[in-house]
Amino acid sequence: MGEEVQNGFHQLIHDTTAKGWHQQLPNQPTVELTAERTWRLPLGQLGGLETDALPSLTGAAGTFRTYAQAGGSCGSDRASTPISAPRGSGRA
Numbered sequence: 001m002g003e004e005v006q007n008g009f010h011q012l013i014h015d016t017t018a019k020g021w022h023q024q025l026p027n028q029p030t031v032e033l034t035a036e037r038t039w040r041l042p043l044g045q046l047g048g049l050e051t052d053a054l055p056s057l058t059g060a061a062g063t064f065r066t067y068a069q070a071g072g073s074c075g076s077d078r079a080s081t082p083i084s085a086p087r088g089s090g091r092a
Contacts, residue, residue: 032062049076 007017038056045051055072 028063030062030064032060032064034058034060043074046076049078051076 003021010017036058038054041053043051043053052075054075058069060067
């Protein structure tokens, strides 16, 4: 079905049809091992917000593809407040 769709589209746009369909690899199962790691690096407080950097690395190896990827993001949230009242306030 892929050959018919590809060649039909090529005819629609007046392009040459694909000639390599009989040379394709047969269907086969694939295996891939992937690992990912993200670190949380506190950057400090900014106007009552805790700010963090989140660098990450990903790597994969397998029969279908092998790749490496690096990325990151930043995030902020309200600064945490203590759960109990400060000592000496008379509150429990």
